[in-house]
Amino acid sequence: MPSKQPDDNRRRKPMRNGRRKTKTVGPHPIDLHVGRRLRELRMLNGFGQTEIAKLLGITFQQVQKYERGTNRVSASRLYDIAQALKVPVSYFYDDIPRDLTDKSIAQRNKIVTQLFVSREDPMQRRETLELVRSYYGVEDDVLRERIFELIKSISKYNSSKTDRGI
Known part of the structure; x- marks a missing residue:
């Protein structure tokens, strides 16, 4: 009978209370990207967080958390959001920066999330989004x-x- 020795290629992290302890700092970069796309789309359509929340049957605080990347958007919720805003689900993944798509999961997790929440990014400003919406109006x-x-x-x-x- 083969022995039940651990495979050296599959070392497990120390367990605590039956759960793996992972160390992460801040929201995942992809969650930040999806949240940023949600915010841009919402503002370009002239919706407030409260209006989107009512369409989805959630609180405006939840919309805030999605936009900041604090809470992850589930697949079903993302589908509902895409339907409400009349875009394909893929819209939220469009334009993911190459430094996220060309790296492994471990490397992506190390990327500084400041790139996605920088206040220096003009597309993060309300003024920019309102200007674009007005321009196309x-x-x-x-x-x-x-x-x-x-x-x-x-x-x-x-x-x-x-x-x-x-």
């Missing part, structure tokens, strides 16, 4: 293009002013 294509060109020229003017020390 302009139905006249020619007018929308002129607004775009106006903003670009103002931005260039401010940049050149700063470069000249004015």
Whole structure:
């Protein structure tokens, strides 16, 4: 009869109360990405957290936790969110940064989550999302293009002013 010795390739972590103790700091980067996509989509559609919560039958605090990545979104809840916001479930996984997709699970878990919650990221600002929503709210294509060109020229003017020390 073969002996029941542990396989050296499958070393187990120390158990405590029958559960493995894993050490993680902060939300998982993928949860942060999904939460960020939820927030962007919600704001682009002009919904508040309370409105989304009512559509889903949950509290607005739960929506906040999903958006921050504090609570993970289950598969069924993500499906419900996608249905409510009229996007495919894959929308929430689109644009995952390459530093997450090209790494092993262990390497992904070590990535600094600050990349996903940085306040320096302009797409995390309410102002940016409201601007984009308003921009696409302009139905006249020619007018929308002129607004775009106006903003670009103002931005260039401010940049050149700063470069000249004015």
